[in-house]
Amino acid sequence: MTLNAQEAETEVKDSIVVQEKYGMRLGADLSKITRSFIGKDYMGFEINGDYRLSKRLYIAGEIGSEKKTSTNNYLSSTAKGTYLKAGVDYNMYENWAGMENLIYSGLRFGLANFNQNLNSYTIYDTNSVTWGQNEVIDNEKFSGLTSGWIELLLGLKTEVLKNLFLGLNLQIKARLFESQPDNFENIYIPGFGRTYDSGKFSVGFGYNISYLIPLYRKDR
Amino acid sequence: MKKYYLFLSLVALLSFSCEKDDVCPATTQTTPRMVIEFYDIAAPEEIKLVPGLFAIGVDSNGNEVPIHNELVSTRSFIALPLQNNSNQTQFKLYESYDLIDSIVNGNPDTISITYEIETVYLSRACGYINNYSIQTFSIASESERWMNNSEVLITQVTNENEIHVKVLH
Numbered sequence: 001m002t003l004n005a006q007e008a009e010t011e012v013k014d015s016i017v018v019q020e021k022y023g024m025r026l027g028a029d030l031s032k033i034t035r036s037f038i039g040k041d042y043m044g045f046e047i048n049g050d051y052r053l054s055k056r057l058y059i060a061g062e063i064g065s066e067k068k069t070s071t072n073n074y075l076s077s078t079a080k081g082t083y084l085k086a087g088v089d090y091n092m093y094e095n096w097a098g099m100e101n102l103i104y105s106g107l108r109f110g111l112a113n114f115n116q117n118l119n120s121y122t123i124y125d126t127n128s129v130t131w132g133q134n135e136v137i138d139n140e141k142f143s144g145l146t147s148g149w150i151e152l153l154l155g156l157k158t159e160v161l162k163n164l165f166l167g168l169n170l171q172i173k174a175r176l177f178e179s180q181p182d183n184f185e186n187i188y189i190p191g192f193g194r195t196y197d198s199g200k201f202s203v204g205f206g207y208n209i210s211y212l213i214p215l216y217r218k219d220r
Numbered sequence: 221m222k223k224y225y226l227f228l229s230l231v232a233l234l235s236f237s238c239e240k241d242d243v244c245p246a247t248t249q250t251t252p253r254m255v256i257e258f259y260d261i262a263a264p265e266e267i268k269l270v271p272g273l274f275a276i277g278v279d280s281n282g283n284e285v286p287i288h289n290e291l292v293s294t295r296s297f298i299a300l301p302l303q304n305n306s307n308q309t310q311f312k313l314y315e316s317y318d319l320i321d322s323i324v325n326g327n328p329d330t331i332s333i334t335y336e337i338e339t340v341y342l343s344r345a346c347g348y349i350n351n352y353s354i355q356t357f358s359i360a361s362e363s364e365r366w367m368n369n370s371e372v373l374i375t376q377v378t379n380e381n382e383i384h385v386k387v388l389h
Contacts, residue, residue: 072242074347123339124244124346125251127301129288130277134305183341197241197343 018097019217022052025165027210032064041069044190048208050089055220058089060106066190074122075187081114083191085151097220099159102167106153110173112191115143116181142181147189149175149202157210167208175200244346249379251349253299254333257383261368264388267296272326274317275300278310292317299380304350308334315366315389329367330360335377352377357385 029046036043046064053059067080087108095101118140122133155169173193178186188194193202260268274292277285287301292314303309310332317326335352342349354375359367369388377384 070344072345072347074244075344121347123251123304124248124342124349125301125304126246127250127253127288128304130285130301131303131305131309183339185341185344187344195344197345 018220020055020100020220021163021212021214022218023213023215025050025052025210025212027165027167027208029062029064029206029208031205031207032066041071043067046206048206048210056091058091058104059087060089060108061086062108062191064191066188068188068190068194069119070187070194074124076119076121077184077187078117078119079114079186079188079190080117081112081145081190083110083112083114085110085191087151089153089155093156101159102155102157104153104155104157106151106155106169108151108153108171110149110151110191112147112189114145114147114190115141116145116184116186116188117141118184140184142184145179145181145186147175147178147186147192149173149189149192155206157208159212163212163214165208165210165212167206167210169206169208171204171206173202173204175202242345244343248342248346249349251304252351252377252380253301254352254354254377254384255297255299255380255382256385256387257297259386259388261388268389269294269296270315270389272314272316272318273298274314274326276312276314277301278312278330280306280308284312287311297383302333302335302350302352302377304337307336308332313367327364327366329362329365331367331370332356332358332360354384359387 026049032044032046044064044066046062048062050058050060062085065082069078085108087106089104089106091102091104093101093103118138120135120137122135151171151173153169153171155167157165157167160166175192180186186195193204258268258270260266271294272292273295275287275290275298277287279285300311310330312328312330314326314328334355336355338351339348340351354372354377357370357372359365359370367387367389371386373386374382374384
């Protein structure tokens with residue numbers, strides 16, 4: 001009698017089979033599109049995608065293009081190019097049955113191919129009061145520049161409608177290599193963001209919309 | 221643990237955005253001026269003061285251009301700003317300069333420097349500075365010259381800590 005009851009209980013437990021969707025998610029970065037419309041000094045877009053490998057692991061990547069003009073008192077330059085980022089996302093979030101949201105950390109290797117145009121400059125001269133100062137319109141183009149970096153991500157993706165996800169992420173990047181233009185430097189690297197005098201780090205963020213194409217279902 | 225991670229990320233983001241990379245620090249080495257030191261014509265190895273030394277710029281049309289922060293004083297060296305957008309600059313150097321009732325007293329000699337400009341990248345905040353390569357340094361000939369002779373010691377003007385031209389008087 002006791003034995004039978006136990007067996008029955010086990011059977012009940014087994015019958016609640018939760019399945020999760022596996023497939024390919026494709027999307028775009030909304031923040032880059034928005035920035036392109038707001039400001040004159042930025043144009044960019046990014047397509048992102050991921051493919052689910054296991055319960056927690058996804059292969060993920062982004063491909064994009066950016067054009068950014070940076071201007072200060074002495075210097076104006078425009079960086080333009082494309083980039084590719086590839087890596088993995090790891091879902092740290094334990095979903096309730098039937099929900100498939102993500103709070104994830106990710107790792108990427110990024111690679112950019114770009115050029116940089118030195119638009120204009122004003123010679124830095126604290127004694128220029130005497131003879132006056134003039135802006136030099138240079139328009140010198142430095143082509144064929146490359147840079148690679150490693151990136152850590154922290155983000156979330158929420159299913160807002162069936163198979164439609166909205167996501168936010170924060171990126172911390174460390175530059176591994178870059179080709180420097182002669183008698184100039186890389187002010188902005190597409191995909192990596194602006195560079196800093198103090199080191200090889202940069203930060204970024206993404207605000208994504210994506211659609212999941214379910215390919216198959218698998219038990220949780 | 222997750223909260224700690226997020227907090228760290230936020231701190232990193234804030235510290236990056238506050239960086240003053242776009243402001244050129246006042247301590248930065250600027251475009252250098254050309255430095256002249258004055259020596260004794262009777263003893264060419266000995267520095268000799270010029271009484272009431274005063275410099276004034278002369279533009280390509282022959283008009284006088286006051287030099288910023290230039291004051292009359294007795295000294296043995298002077299730093300002069302070269303024009304950034306020309307390959308030649310002229311100055312009038314006065315000995316015993318004096319201004320009494322708007323009348324200039326003293327002995328002016330005209331010097332003329334020709335040079336090549338090299339533009340050197342410094343940083344994103346300061347952009348470029350000029351370095352100069354002195355081609356010629358000449359003192360205009362006239363009857364009452366107080367500067368007798370000159371010698372270019374260092375042709376590359378990259379900083380103001382060295383003497384570029386030696387003048388004997």
